[in-house]
Amino acid sequence: MRPASLALQNRLLPGVSRTFALTIPQLPMPLRPAITNAYLLCRIADTVEDSTAMAPDEKDAHYQRLLEGLSDPIAARKFSEALLDTRLVQDPLERELIVQTPGVLLAFGELPVDQQRALRDCLTTMCHGMANFERLKNPYGLEDSDSLRDYCYVAAGCVGEMLTRLFADINPKIHAQREELRRLSLAFGQGLQLTNILKDVWDDRQRNICWLPRDVFEARGIDLRRTHDWQDHPGYRDGIRFLVAVAHHHLRQAQEYTLRIPASEVGIRRFCSWSIGMALSTLRNIADNPGFTAGEQVKISRRRLRMIVATNNLTVVNDMLLRGVFRLSCYRLPSVQEQELGRLQAGHDGNA
Numbered sequence: 001m002r003p004a005s006l007a008l009q010n011r012l013l014p015g016v017s018r019t020f021a022l023t024i025p026q027l028p029m030p031l032r033p034a035i036t037n038a039y040l041l042c043r044i045a046d047t048v049e050d051s052t053a054m055a056p057d058e059k060d061a062h063y064q065r066l067l068e069g070l071s072d073p074i075a076a077r078k079f080s081e082a083l084l085d086t087r088l089v090q091d092p093l094e095r096e097l098i099v100q101t102p103g104v105l106l107a108f109g110e111l112p113v114d115q116q117r118a119l120r121d122c123l124t125t126m127c128h129g130m131a132n133f134e135r136l137k138n139p140y141g142l143e144d145s146d147s148l149r150d151y152c153y154v155a156a157g158c159v160g161e162m163l164t165r166l167f168a169d170i171n172p173k174i175h176a177q178r179e180e181l182r183r184l185s186l187a188f189g190q191g192l193q194l195t196n197i198l199k200d201v202w203d204d205r206q207r208n209i210c211w212l213p214r215d216v217f218e219a220r221g222i223d224l225r226r227t228h229d230w231q232d233h234p235g236y237r238d239g240i241r242f243l244v245a246v247a248h249h250h251l252r253q254a255q256e257y258t259l260r261i262p263a264s265e266v267g268i269r270r271f272c273s274w275s276i277g278m279a280l281s282t283l284r285n286i287a288d289n290p291g292f293t294a295g296e297q298v299k300i301s302r303r304r305l306r307m308i309v310a311t312n313n314l315t316v317v318n319d320m321l322l323r324g325v326f327r328l329s330c331y332r333l334p335s336v337q338e339q340e341l342g343r344l345q346a347g348h349d350g351n352a
Contacts, residue, residue: 129154160185
């Protein structure tokens with residue numbers, strides 16, 4: 001990748017994700033440009049999804065222009081101009097990302113061909129999936145657990161698959177177990193995405209969006225469509241704790257994913273273990289306060305983040321020590337057995 005493209009990506013990343021601005025520099029040098037580009041592309045797609053005032057058909061057109069921009073500079077400029085013309089992107093840092101989207105798409109074209117294929121497949125799955133789910137958005141939750149599982153796949157599971165392809169390309173030991181890692185990556189993505197859904201449930205409701213599965217709460221005596229103050233209902237709090245347990249289950253598989261990465265790949269292990277540690281700490285906050293009413297109430301502290309980073313850095317090269325850290329990270333979290341997951345098993349139905 002050209003120095004100008006690298007500089008652009010490195011300038012944009014901290015503005016749209018402080019977390020990835022910390023974790024991506026831990027990766028081996030051959031992976032950093034591609035994974036930075038991948039994150040920026042996914043964040044650009046998210047900006048379209050987050051524009052709640054935009055009609056679904058209009059979003060379809062933006063997603064299509066974005067995908068065309070992967071190989072067509074004219075389409076890249078049209079995407080940027082058309083989205084900015086809606087005046088719906090108000091955050092200054094997000095606006096800058098959209099202004100610079102043609103440069104991000106140009107940087108994509110400078111990546112090695114195999115990396116381009118992995119990123120293109122991921123972004124295509126994400127854009128098509130988000131377009132489908134756009135028509136299911138409402139303030140009362142998704143219809144069922146199938147829908148939640150498939151949403152987690154298009155929002156994060158496909159990212160796990162992409163990362164596994166990129167990791168496998170630089171290390172023969174990872175390549176040799178890529179199919180098992182791909183399976184575990186679906187759980188990894190679902191665990192992280194479900195954690196975000198739970199953390200952001202009230203922020204999303206302010207935008208008339210909810211990704212909680214109604215069937216989980218109906219089984220506990222609460223209809224999300226008819227109940228107003230969800231947090232006051234015991235069935236709601238019980239449902240939240242169950243979903244915390246589901247996310248915990250998937251993140252245990254994410255831990256297995258990390259331990260299958262050779263210990264010599266210190267950067268990849270850090271990249272994975274930091275994300276898992278942050279998610280598990282957030283889940284613990286939610287489990288302790290399932291009736292919370294704002295994301296700030298369950299957000300992990302900067303002190304806790306520093307502790308997660310320091311602890312993982314000390315143990316990441318030793319499987320026994322890393323397993324010990326993972327066990328401590330799961331302390332006090334509610335659990336479920338495999339058979340209790342039902343339709344919330346990691347994966348997707350292939351139609352998302």
